[in-house]
Amino acid sequence: MSVSSKGFASSLQSAQGAKHARVLGVGGYRPERIVPNSEIVDLIDSSDEWIRERSGIIERRWAGPHETIVEMSAHASEPALAMAGITGEDIDCIIVATVSHPYQTPAVAPLLAVRLGAGSAAAFDISAACAGYCHGIAMAADMVRGGTARHVLVVGVERLSDFTDKTDRGTAFIFGDGAGAAVVGPSETPGIGPTVWGSDGEQWDVISQRDSWIEVHERDLGWPAIIMQGQSVFRWAVWGMAPVARKALDAAGITADQLDAFIPHQANVRIIDAMVKQLKLPDSVVVARDIAYTGNTSAASIPLATERMLRDGEIPSGGLALQIGFGAGLVYAAQVIVLP
Numbered sequence: 001m002s003v004s005s006k007g008f009a010s011s012l013q014s015a016q017g018a019k020h021a022r023v024l025g026v027g028g029y030r031p032e033r034i035v036p037n038s039e040i041v042d043l044i045d046s047s048d049e050w051i052r053e054r055s056g057i058i059e060r061r062w063a064g065p066h067e068t069i070v071e072m073s074a075h076a077s078e079p080a081l082a083m084a085g086i087t088g089e090d091i092d093c094i095i096v097a098t099v100s101h102p103y104q105t106p107a108v109a110p111l112l113a114v115r116l117g118a119g120s121a122a123a124f125d126i127s128a129a130c131a132g133y134c135h136g137i138a139m140a141a142d143m144v145r146g147g148t149a150r151h152v153l154v155v156g157v158e159r160l161s162d163f164t165d166k167t168d169r170g171t172a173f174i175f176g177d178g179a180g181a182a183v184v185g186p187s188e189t190p191g192i193g194p195t196v197w198g199s200d201g202e203q204w205d206v207i208s209q210r211d212s213w214i215e216v217h218e219r220d221l222g223w224p225a226i227i228m229q230g231q232s233v234f235r236w237a238v239w240g241m242a243p244v245a246r247k248a249l250d251a252a253g254i255t256a257d258q259l260d261a262f263i264p265h266q267a268n269v270r271i272i273d274a275m276v277k278q279l280k281l282p283d284s285v286v287v288a289r290d291i292a293y294t295g296n297t298s299a300a301s302i303p304l305a306t307e308r309m310l311r312d313g314e315i316p317s318g319g320l321a322l323q324i325g326f327g328a329g330l331v332y333a334a335q336v337i338v339l340p
Contacts, residue, residue: 015147021140022191023340024151025083025183028307029075030294031063037173044169051173056269060176060295062161067177069101069108073157074115076179076303080153081116083340084183088117091183092149095139096125097132097156097299099328100163104213112155122149130265130327131197132156132299133180137323138195138333140184155181156299163209165225175226176295180303182340190338193252196244197333204329206232226328237271241326241334242278248322248334259285260319261309261339265326266291266301286315298327306339315339 036059037048051057063072073096081087094116096109109123128135133156140152160175184192206229211221245264249256262285264272269291276287288305297304302323309315317339324334 017145017147018150018186019145020187020190021144021184022187022338023137023182024085024185025080025340026303026307026310027076027079027081027083027181028304029072029179030304031061031067031072031177033062033064035060035062040173043167044172046169046173055174056289056291057173057295058292060293061178063159063177069098069157069159070111070115072159072177072179073108073112073155073181076157076181077112077116077153077155080181080183084151084185086151086183086185089119090151091116091118091121091153093122093140093143093152094118095136095152095154097128097136097154098125098158099127099129099132099298100158100160101125102162108157116153118153128299128331128333129329130267130296130298130301131325131329131331131333133302134195134323134325134333134335135197137182137184137192137335137337138197141192144184144186151183151185153181153183155179156301156303158298158300160226160296160298163224163226165210165227168225168227170230171226171228174228174296176297178294178297178300178304180300180307182303182306192338193248193254193336195333195335196247196251197331198244199332200236200330203232203236205229206236206330234268234271236330237267237326238274238278241324241332242275244332244334245275245279245322245324248324248336252336254320254336256280256285257282258320259322261286261288261315261321263288263302263305263309263321263323265324266294266305267296267327299325310339
């Protein structure tokens with residue numbers, strides 16, 4: 001017996017979105033407390049010179065008690081909204097990328113929506129570690145073009161100092177705190193290129209939380225920390241991410257010499273320099289090396305670098321930037337954007 005569809009399929013309506021999407025504004029927030037290498041070295045039997053040579057880090061910011069994940073997110077979002085020329089009431093969706101929110105639930109995004117006056121905007125968090133911001137930009141662009149949102153706020157925010165073992169020689173000097181935000185909205189011309197993204201879950205253990213929350217509770221292990229197999233991560237990032245970046249350029253129809261900026265995740269200055277060499281970027285391309293003064297801020301690193309470089313006039317408004325995030329999972333995402 002056949003079942004009639006009653007013509008439902010032909011009468012179903014779908015959302016109509018913008019022809020293109022772009023980043024309309026960015027903002028950033030760096031915690032007040034500056035932590036130089038001199039505060040790190042004694043607990044890990046190291047030196048300022050060793051940390052600089054190994055990572056390129058000179059100092060980082062650590063959040064104080066009042067600088068919560070939600071608070072930092074709000075401080076980063078407000079200038080992004082201002083640059084985009086909109087208010088909280090204009091936000092249709094908020095995507096927060098973080099791995100360091102101390103609560104399993106509720107998510108950061110709904111609390112941020114209340115803080116920004118975004119009313120009943122859709123709001124959710126994503127967990128894609130250091131690639132989270134680029135994942136969020138990809139989702140936001142698809143939402144705008146698909147018609148499910150007109151303006152999407154994407155926030156990358158971390159308090160990694162909470163998850164850092166201050167005695168672990170391999171990670172104690174790496175992580176920092178901060179928040180970066182971007183508003184994605186409609187555009188008459190292409191502003192966000194196709195995203196090249198993926199994962200390699202077989203290498204999940206090279207960057208991970210040391211103990212599960214269940215183990216922490218059952219075995220009274222104290223607060224969990226993030227651990228990392230540095231050499232494995234270095235090899236994966238150097239040899240695996242440059243091809244991803246090249247694919248993002250190809251997908252956008254852009255060549256390296258057309259770029260104004262290269263803004264990779266701020267994981268390690270040696271990784272950044274190796275990627276620049278592999279991509280054969282000309283000297284005219286400005287490269288983000290904010291890790292020297294912010295440390296590795298995971299999901300916040302790319303928007304923080306973008307905001308500072310624009311504010312300091314290092315990169316041009318309306319220029320082209322290649323951004324790529326990569327980290328725990330292992331996961332990665334890259335796209336070319338038009339700078340706001």
